[in-house]
Amino acid sequence: MIHFENVSKQFDDGTTAVKQLNLTIYKGEFFVLIGPSGSGKTTTLKMINRLIDISEGTILINGKKISDYDIHELRWNIGYVLQQIALFPHMTIEENIAVVPEMKRWGKEKIGERVDELLEMVGLEPQTYKHRKPSELSGGQQQRIGVVRALAADPEIILMDEPFSALDPISREKLQDDILNLQKTIKKTIVFVTHDMQEALKLGDRICIMKDGEIVQVGTRDELIYHPINDFVREFIGTNNQRDFHFDLEKVLSGVNKEAENIPVIPVTSSLQQTLEALSEQDQVGIDKDGEIIGYVTRQTLIQQLSSSLKEGAVE
Numbered sequence: 235m236i237h238f239e240n241v242s243k244q245f246d247d248g249t250t251a252v253k254q255l256n257l258t259i260y261k262g263e264f265f266v267l268i269g270p271s272g273s274g275k276t277t278t279l280k281m282i283n284r285l286i287d288i289s290e291g292t293i294l295i296n297g298k299k300i301s302d303y304d305i306h307e308l309r310w311n312i313g314y315v316l317q318q319i320a321l322f323p324h325m326t327i328e329e330n331i332a333v334v335p336e337m338k339r340w341g342k343e344k345i346g347e348r349v350d351e352l353l354e355m356v357g358l359e360p361q362t363y364k365h366r367k368p369s370e371l372s373g374g375q376q377q378r379i380g381v382v383r384a385l386a387a388d389p390e391i392i393l394m395d396e397p398f399s400a401l402d403p404i405s406r407e408k409l410q411d412d413i414l415n416l417q418k419t420i421k422k423t424i425v426f427v428t429h430d431m432q433e434a435l436k437l438g439d440r441i442c443i444m445k446d447g448e449i450v451q452v453g454t455r456d457e458l459i460y461h462p463i464n465d466f467v468r469e470f471i472g473t474n475n476q477r478d479f480h481f482d483l484e485k486v487l488s489g490v491n492k493e494a495e496n497i498p499v500i501p502v503t504s505s506l507q508q509t510l511e512a513l514s515e516q517d518q519v520g521i522d523k524d525g526e527i528i529g530y531v532t533r534q535t536l537i538q539q540l541s542s543s544l545k546e547g548a549v550e
């Protein structure tokens with residue numbers, strides 16, 4: 235699907251960002267690029283749609299050199315999602331999503347159907363959201379629009395450059411789950427850049443760890459965790475895994491909310507991920523211990539506890 239042959243990138247100031255990269259990303263694969271700052275992961279991503287030109291080597295998509303594609307055709311057929319969502323503020327949500335389909339001269343009716351389909355796909359009711367402006371949406375909702383805008387013209391490939399890193403932990407966890415569920419439906423080839431190993435391990439079918447412009451190891455989650463190729467990979471996975479720490483739910487209880495009804499209840503032994511999943515749909519969850527609800531946890535109290543624990547270095 236996407237094939238790098240001896241690809242290098244050297245910038246005008248003499249900096250070599252990528253060195254002799256050889257890599258194949260398969261059709262329908264969720265492929266993650268990760269590495270420390272300056273490792274070349276974003277440069278690698280941007281070379282795919284020619285936002286950055288290669289210095290040496292060849293990149294092929296479906297067996298054809300990217301330099302042989304019309305550049306507008308190439309970019310129209312590759313969706314792109316940024317950390318900075320970059321929605322057009324003066325346009326409605328519908329108009330934002332319709333930009334590329336309009337460039338490709340889709341009919342008005344077809345565009346309208348596509349907008350509604352995509353909004354429903356990410357859990358945003360079309361009649362409620364499509365006439366709003368970006369400023370009327372939360373950060374998480376705006377990022378959902380960024381994702382569906384990249385999907386609007388039904389491209390084969392989606393490039394995602396740290397799309398969730400600016401979001402709060404709960405919104406980020408929810409969007410990670412959303413993109414995994416979405417991928418089961420759309421089955422696109424997704425190339426995803428992140429600096430967060432926990433995110434990479436959760437999302438990637440395969441993960442490419444880079445350092446100083448070179449590939450250190452490519453593998454599945456289990457291959458990287460159980461068969462790291464060297465100490466750098468072993469330490470990088472360990473260092474970036476600090477968010478996956480154990481915590482005590484009883485420490486974040488806010489007391490029993492007497493007015494709350496029909497809220498989800500989870501065991502006091504629930505993990506951080508299980509708690510975040512429960513809070514992704516509700517503002518609070520009840521905590522059960524030995525068959526009795528001993529209190530509740532809100533999104534706010536959990537975030538405060540996570541922040542405090544990280545500052546104190548309370549990780550395992």
